[in-house]
Amino acid sequence: MYHSSTQRKFWTFKSDKELTKGREAANDRFRNERQNKTSFNEEYFLTVEEERVLLRWYDDKLIKEFCHRFKPKVPVNCIATSCHYVKRLFLRYSVMEYNPKLMILASIWLACKTEEFNISMDQFVWNIHHLLPDEKLAHGEDYARKYGDAILAVELILIKELNFHLTIHNPFRAFEGLLIDMKTRYESAALKKPEILREPTVDYLYSAIFTDAILLYTPSQLALAALLYAGAKLNIILDSYVTEHLLKDQPRQVLEDTIKNVKKIRSIVRKNMKCPLENMVKSIEMKLEKCCNKTSNPLTEEYARLKSLEVEERERIATQKWREEAERQKQLQKDLLDY
Known part of the structure; x- marks a missing residue:
């Protein structure tokens, strides 16, 4: 029931001022984290309003059009649930932190599972290939499969950032x-x-x-x-x-x-009826491409390098532990022989 749900307890707010405050805090947090590493002008980052405009554009051009043309047809409950996931995520995090296109597609994929609309990742990838051809320019011929792998890579991250609150009352x-x-x-x-x-x-x-x-x-x-x-x-x-x-x-x-x-x-x-102008959105997307956190996006080379370093670090730690254990066993055997 809604009145005893996590939706009511954690994700229903008293006023739009709370929403604005949350989005401003997310935007400021990302700016401050990046400023601590390198100095940037304020104009380098997206403003809260630019984030809002971008997400409004993706509502129409990504969620609505993608789900409307998706085969088989996506039930309206899945669309509504994915909207909740997107709004919750970008209430806590800036679009500069997580790639909005990828996280929106991941939200649609997760919503289909939550609402028991059973489709395979192969079907999802097929729809990406046929419905999002513009992504070919940015990610190459195999862009649909790359998106599929990326969605699976961020799925658990998305669930975690939603605090595992996946049940939606539409x-x-x-x-x-x-x-x-x-x-x-x-x-x-x-x-x-x-x-x-x-x-x-x-x-x-x-x-x-x-x-x-x-x-x-x-x-x-x-x-x-x-x-x-x-x-x-x-x-x-x-x-x-x-x-x-x-x-x-x-x-x-x-x-x-x-x-x-x-x-x-x-x-x-x-x-909310009026959709932003396309030239305004294109300008914001170009700005986002420069200031976004590429290490959180599995579609980027920066993410691949980071994961490679993490694998190397885990292997180094595992090797170090193995050597320490081998030395301990060797010393133990020596002590027993000496005894």
Whole structure:
């Protein structure tokens, strides 16, 4: 249940100020760590706003388009879960720390497993090859397989950075509950078939899952906001359902808070409708390429060199331990002979 979930306890925030504070802290932490190693101008790094613009672009051009054209079709619950993972990760870390394209694809892969949408990595790689041809320029002919290996390399890192909180309560199930409730308890001359609300409600929820609303409001609040939006779009007034059925016998303050939350959700979704300009995003991507942490990206040579050094260090330590043990055994045998 949502009210006893890690989603409510750790990943539902009281205001957008908390989200802004978290993102600013992540951005500052990365800047400070790099500044301690080498001196850079402030303009060298991405700003919090540039990070937001980049992720907004990837919402449309990577998550939406990739999942929409994916074969077999990715269920909407998988898409929503991957959105949660992406927003959680980049609430705690800057896009300069972890490559956003790679971590978004890893989030989609992980969400498919979490939501039990069974696909193999070979299928995932096939879709990368056919749906992301532009990556060929950056990573060569075998770019899809490289991405597959990279996703597997960062999967456990992603799970760890999410604090192993993988279960997501999405608003689509909450909407199904509201729809069943309307069919069984609500009678209205203006609404003979509640099923007509399904398509516009689901479309609205699909827009909402790409916004910060999923970090600020409960699944039921999101579902209700979407349902009321669908009613307004179809010129069906659902106020009586809310006041006389859904929130019947509740204190007036509960009704006022519900109305306030619905308005805030609509505002958030409306502000998120506009996609950034492509030339602006390309400029940010070029800037990111210079300032990002390449040692955390399995697609880079820097990562390969770091892993090679780590392997050499482990082998050196293992060899040293073996020699020390051999010396100890040799000394033990000598002591026994002397005795």
